[in-house]
Amino acid sequence: MAANNENISKEDIVSKYMEEVLEKGQKPKSVYHFAKENDFEEAEFYHYFGTLEGLEKEIFRMFFTNTVDLLHKNEEYQQYDMKNKMLSFYFTFFEVLTANRSYVVEVLKISRNPIKNLTQLTLLRESFKDYVAEILTDDYRLEQEKLQQFQEKAIKESAWVQLMLTLKFWIDDASPAFEKTDIFIEKSVNASFELMNVAPLNHLIDLGKFLFKEKVYSRQ
The missing domain is CATH 1.10.357 (Tetracycline Repressor; domain 2)
Known part of the structure; x- marks a missing residue:
């Protein structure tokens, strides 16, 4: 998957995670699903967080x-x-x-x-x-x-x-x-x-x- 967001920040990932939890009423199933649905590379997530x-x-x-x-x-x-x-x-x-x-x-x-x-x-x-x-x-x-x-x-x-x-x-x-x-x-x-x-x-x-x-x- 090619990411549309370049150099996504730690704060951006946090914001996207909080928004997804609130909008869906549940946590993402995996880092893969979270990254894919928010249009950034999975590797970008692991730059800041392990899980x-x-x-x-x-x-x-x-x-x-x-x-x-x-x-x-x-x-x-x-x-x-x-x-x-x-x-x-x-x-x-x-x-x-x-x-x-x-x-x-x-x-x-x-x-x-x-x-x-x-x-x-x-x-x-x-x-x-x-x-x-x-x-x-x-x-x-x-x-x-x-x-x-x-x-x-x-x-x-x-x-x-x-x-x-x-x-x-x-x-x-x-x-x-x-x-x-x-x-x-x-x-x-x-x-x-x-x-x-x-x-x-x-x-x-x-x-x-x-x-x-x-x-x-x-x-x-």
Whole structure:
């Protein structure tokens, strides 16, 4: 097949894929069928993606990348504390998703197997967890170095779960301009940062160390 599109871009392929899923209500049967129906060479697809599944995963990572790019264009963003950076991420990310809502809802409900649907989010999960680690500040780190690695992993995993809960809420949200999702974001992020307050935990660890030393030395 001779392609009519020369030097098709990664963004073009993504756009064509999203359009086909929305127009047909199903995913392409194969890379061959996808390329043929959209009039470009199959080899052009493999220049950017290994499989259709890889393309699906990359779309959600692109939503994330677009979000972070928008955040970094805001000069005030770099001055925000961790909680406000997270709030900014959420509001911006769901604006990006809303601009592509029909596609997101379609592909996350297209299979009866929810686990299969969520595999599309694996690259998003990696990128988001890296983002959480990047904005994590000392205000939310334990003083004890041996516990910091475990704590950071727990924070990243809980943040991912929270993002998935928010995504589910947004998908089911029927309010105008998704205003209920905005309320959910603000309340859930505020609540999560209250739970992340490490000051009381540091005090408990210090108390535990004190009691341990007292018990050891009292035996001598």
